[in-house]
Amino acid sequence: MGKEKYDKVESDIMTHGHNPYDIVKGLLKESVQSLGFHENIYQMLKKPMRVFEVSIPIRMDDGRIESFTGYRSQHIDILGPTKGGIRFHPDVNLDEVKALSIWMSLKSAIIDLPFGGGKGGVIVDPEKLTERELELLSRNYIKKITPIIGPQKDIPAPDVNTNPKVMGWMTDEFDQLRGYNIPGMLTGKPVVLGGSLGRLEATGRGVVFTIREACRVLDINMKEATAAIQGFGNVGSMTAKFLHELGVKVVAVTDAKGGIYKEEGLDIPDLLAFTNKGENYASKYEKAEPITNKKMFALPVDILIPAAVENQVTKENAPTIQAKILAEAANGPTTPAGDQILEQKGTFVIPDILCNAGGVTVSYFEWVQNNMNYYWKVDEINKQLEEKMLAGFEKVIQMRDEKGCRMRDAAYMVGITQLVKAMDARGWIGEKDQ
Incomplete structure (x- = not known):
């Protein structure tokens, strides 16, 4: 069995020196304050x-x-x-x-x-x-x-x-x-060892469910929409596949070796067939023009999807972003400074802790199936995944509307509220902490 290709990112799109732990602690503190909870809640959540x-x-x-x-x-x-x-x-x-x-x-x-x-x-x-x-x-x-x-x-x-x-x-x-x-x-195993059907595609499928809902909120016709994707490993490639199936025109993708662009839209099925052959990277695909990561971020697309690593949307490139929707398929792809610029621009951000939750959701299904020793058909898994993702999206939208805040803050507040309910139920905290 040959060595399999791994998800990679370009050397020029790494972490830009930002500390993700400092970022998440700052967001936790702001959200605890916005919810009106005591400082004690932050102290309980800020450290593993x-x-x-x-x-x-x-x-x-x-x-x-x-x-x-x-x-x-x-x-x-x-x-x-x-x-x-x-x-x-x-x-x-x-x-x-x-x-x-x-x-x-x-x-x-x-x-x-x-x-x-x-x-x-x-x-x-x-x-x-x-x-x-x-x-x-x-x-x-x-x-x-x-x-x-x-x-x-x-x-x-x-x-x-x-x-x-x-x-x-x-x-x-x-x-x-x-x-x-x-x-x-452990989850994400080969199916023959008890892995779940649908797990490999789950994160990308979940990303697209949230994009579809964001388009509904913004009244964007997906069949007329365009998208660009940073990263073409498992998550990026599956996201491209499902967007293409919904009629979205994916015009650019980048990967470890560079990027490709085609104004009239990339042939995603052909590109996937190409990348699935041996060690082929999307950027080696010859039926499109080369593009840098920097230029890809500035394209006039409707949907921009960072699907690589942390800290990719920064104060340097956020001003160039023209996308109406930023769907965070990666974990922590946006710095606080980049986030502030996007907020000022009115960009609809689907935060990572909502956008890419499809993977852990189907991992949960896999764990349940392992415990039961009974395995579901893929249609049932995808149906349950969609229900979970849509319910999560709706909770975040409701919190956003209730608090009059941005989507990222709303997502943090939804998550923290659930954790605080569990703390209260277990007797970890008292009335003075809430």
């Missing part, structure tokens, strides 16, 4: 309940030992076991993992899932590893965090640069350590 750092020594193919650093952050388990992905990326750091675990808590709360937020990562560039080295790293990482994970504790999943193959290795390692099969310990 548990953070794990591990050393992962690997014998490389040339015989030398290289030690990698891995993390796992578990934010809060008040609603259920923590849940969240594992990313392999050279820019992984502790504050990023903490921030991502908090976003996962809010995401699950908005969609009404019985999970808290978790996130993991390893500092590594997977492209520099052979398949054997990658497998060994995957197995040894899961071995190191085994004491704090499990189907009722913390349930990992794929994220940037990980995929069902990696999840399969991790599942096997955990099962071997425990001595029996435990399919619910």
